[in-house]
Amino acid sequence: MIIAGAAVAVSACSGNKEGKNFKYLLDEFADLKVMRYQVPGWDGLSLQQKEYIYHLAEAAKWGRDIYWDQNCKYAIPVRKAVESIINDYNGNRKCEEFDQFMVYAKRLFFSNGFHHHYAEDKFFPECPREYFASLMTEVGVENAEELLNAIYNPEFMPQRKATDGDDIVAGSAVNFYEGVTRAEVEAYYASIEVPGDKTPISYGLNTKVVKGEDGVIREEAWKVGGIYGPAIEKIVEELEKAAEVAENDSQKKYIASLCDYYRSGDLRKWDEYNIEWLQDTLGTVDFVNGFVEDYNDPLARKGAWEALVNFKDNEASKRTEILSANAQWFEDNSPVDPRFKKPVVKGVSAKVINVAMLAGDSYPATPIGINLPNADWIRRDYGSKSVTIANITRAYDCAAQESPKSTLTEFAYDEAEIARAKQYAAITDDIHTDLHECLGHGSGQLLPGTSPNALGEYSSTLEETRADLFGLYYMADPKLVELGILPDLEAYKASYDGYIRNGLMVQFNRVELGRPNTEAHMQNRKLIAEWCYEHGQDMHFCDDEGCRWTTAIEKREKDGKTYFVVCDYPALRELFGELLAEIQRIKSEGDYAAGKALVEQYAVNIDPAIHKEVRDRYAALCLKPYGGFVNPTIVPVEKAGKIIDYRLDYSQGYLEQMLEYGRKYSAL
Ligand code: ZN
Numbered sequence: 001m002i003i004a005g006a007a008v009a010v011s012a013c014s015g016n017k018e019g020k021n022f023k024y025l026l027d028e029f030a031d032l033k034v035m036r037y038q039v040p041g042w043d044g045l046s047l048q049q050k051e052y053i054y055h056l057a058e059a060a061k062w063g064r065d066i067y068w069d070q071n072c073k074y075a076i077p078v079r080k081a082v083e084s085i086i087n088d089y090n091g092n093r094k095c096e097e098f099d100q101f102m103v104y105a106k107r108l109f110f111s112n113g114f115h116h117h118y119a120e121d122k123f124f125p126e127c128p129r130e131y132f133a134s135l136m137t138e139v140g141v142e143n144a145e146e147l148l149n150a151i152y153n154p155e156f157m158p159q160r161k162a163t164d165g166d167d168i169v170a171g172s173a174v175n176f177y178e179g180v181t182r183a184e185v186e187a188y189y190a191s192i193e194v195p196g197d198k199t200p201i202s203y204g205l206n207t208k209v210v211k212g213e214d215g216v217i218r219e220e221a222w223k224v225g226g227i228y229g230p231a232i233e234k235i236v237e238e239l240e241k242a243a244e245v246a247e248n249d250s251q252k253k254y255i256a257s258l259c260d261y262y263r264s265g266d267l268r269k270w271d272e273y274n275i276e277w278l279q280d281t282l283g284t285v286d287f288v289n290g291f292v293e294d295y296n297d298p299l300a301r302k303g304a305w306e307a308l309v310n311f312k313d314n315e316a317s318k319r320t321e322i323l324s325a326n327a328q329w330f331e332d333n334s335p336v337d338p339r340f341k342k343p344v345v346k347g348v349s350a351k352v353i354n355v356a357m358l359a360g361d362s363y364p365a366t367p368i369g370i371n372l373p374n375a376d377w378i379r380r381d382y383g384s385k386s387v388t389i390a391n392i393t394r395a396y397d398c399a400a401q402e403s404p405k406s407t408l409t410e411f412a413y414d415e416a417e418i419a420r421a422k423q424y425a426a427i428t429d430d431i432h433t434d435l436h437e438c439l440g441h442g443s444g445q446l447l448p449g450t451s452p453n454a455l456g457e458y459s460s461t462l463e464e465t466r467a468d469l470f471g472l473y474y475m476a477d478p479k480l481v482e483l484g485i486l487p488d489l490e491a492y493k494a495s496y497d498g499y500i501r502n503g504l505m506v507q508f509n510r511v512e513l514g515r516p517n518t519e520a521h522m523q524n525r526k527l528i529a530e531w532c533y534e535h536g537q538d539m540h541f542c543d544d545e546g547c548r549w550t551t552a553i554e555k556r557e558k559d560g561k562t563y564f565v566v567c568d569y570p571a572l573r574e575l576f577g578e579l580l581a582e583i584q585r586i587k588s589e590g591d592y593a594a595g596k597a598l599v600e601q602y603a604v605n606i607d608p609a610i611h612k613e614v615r616d617r618y619a620a621l622c623l624k625p626y627g628g629f630v631n632p633t634i635v636p637v638e639k640a641g642k643i644i645d646y647r648l649d650y651s652q653g654y655l656e657q658m659l660e661y662g663r664k665y666s667a668l
Helices: 047-063 064-071 075-088 096-111 129-139 143-154 182-192 229-244 249-265 268-277 313-327 329-334 376-382 388-402 409-410 417-439 456-475 478-482 491-505 507-511 520-535 569-589 590-603 608-620 654-664
Strands: 025-028 032-036 207-211 215-223 285-293 305-311 351-360 368-371 384-389 539-543 546-550 554-556 561-566 625-628 633-639 642-649
Touching: 032 096, 032 388, 032 478, 047 229, 047 285, 047 305, 047 351, 047 633, 047 642, 064 075, 064 229, 064 305, 064 351, 075 096, 075 129, 075 143, 075 654, 096 129, 096 654, 129 143, 143 417, 182 215, 229 249, 229 546, 249 268, 249 285, 268 376, 285 368, 313 329, 313 351, 329 417, 351 388, 384 388, 388 409, 388 417, 388 625, 409 417, 409 507, 409 608, 417 456, 417 491, 456 478, 456 491, 456 520, 456 569, 456 590, 491 507, 491 520, 491 561, 491 569, 507 520, 507 608, 520 554, 520 569, 520 590, 539 569, 561 608, 569 590
Parallel strands: 032 625, 351 384
Antiparallel strands: 025 032, 207 215, 285 305, 305 351, 368 384, 539 546, 554 561, 633 642
């Protein structure tokens, strides 16, 4: 049963619990921006759940040095030198060179090393080497020359992960291999892997490959008593404290398996842990902790250490539950031909989470969704856990609004459009995603005899188009207000403005000039926006208020700039419905020719003049392409020697946090 107007908390960026003073954007430098995220729902957790999260978060922070050392064996020594300069340098701090040193320090912390976290190339301080050397001398850094060479020499370890060159293993700065060539590593693994194994362990995931003095290649494990032993012992210690206050036995069991794995280095145990972990769907609190993603390894075997602690977002999950519970109503009322509708439809409740701690490979740059485990055979036999991280997405949106310059202010036509977006877009973006994921993809049915592969190379673009249209059509439905999902009947307009602005302009900043639009989601957005723009000119439209000739979307010019402006929202909704019906027909009948024609006409080719204009306007905004986050501090609240609560403190700054982590969680 649904209570209309239920308080489904969809907070806009301001006016939330932390009040209007919560600032998301903390700092910007080089090509980076640092933000904070809030953790909604914290106060609704029990003391035991908070304690559980607290220890999982401690376990997360204790792994920090592992990730630094994996990136490059000079990363920690360089960081320690930089930390002691920031902490102890007594000379003049008010000069350009010191500022340049500080920018380098901030970049170093951001990338967990001196290679760019995304581009992989070494970056350099802008202050002269002699100046950096003088800072080191002043605070008494040992091995200063060796470290300065690591920092300044462009020939020395130029890339974290090499993708070309003579030998991508020897040419990579990552600390996964020592004294071995790519051919030797490949031969080594070929010799130990079992051909035809249906459930293979993830060979090499948690080891370094070295050549002994005897010339024999071997692996050294990252485990208690092995490489990274002191850090892993701390992780295990905190995980065991966490297990004592876990929510249920299944969590206790998989934490025990994870600790066994950390002690033994046995990858079979890692698989066991993953299977137990992915089957636990009852707990509110969840986490990732281990050697997980292999993107940093040139040979894609070695897991970068990462951790992330999260708990289910009950408000957002309530929203997806409401939508799922009403899935049949949405199916029955869609503008699609009844023959193509599902007689019985089941919505999907996507799990939405909020993170409370990020670490290792997930800190400060972090993903907005997770799908684990990675082992193919476990995914095949047991499935995987897939979640979206609501508070990180929210923080990105809200931080963008705090910038004086944004794609919104640049590409929105007037103040009213900007104000609408600021009031509603954070909410409507989430709801559109929910409609797309929970209902859109699952709606509709194929006619008997239609092959699911009938649309060939156009199928993913058309499928995304269908799911997006389902969401767009229902955004404007009073049903959403009635269900308490949207606050009022105006909100959807922000979503329509944004969709058209993005589909016809903003998104083209990501395509090189002269190139076509090829990515499936970008194609689907362009297809929808272009089709509606074209069909919305001189359109005859009838609704409750009668019939009229109207223009749904207008192209306007102002100060030499182009804008696409939604002029008639009900008419645009009608167009979304019309196109949805057609795309569903194409899918249900497997009409390849019609699908192909739509994609080729509306999705691929970008008007060269618009394309150039978008690229120029976007470049002039000088936006920071990469973002990362500081964590809140989880503070135990004591009374008479007893912990009575854990409080979240958001006041810590970026450098402050980096220095604190360096001071407290330095195990290596
Ligand atoms: Zn989709």
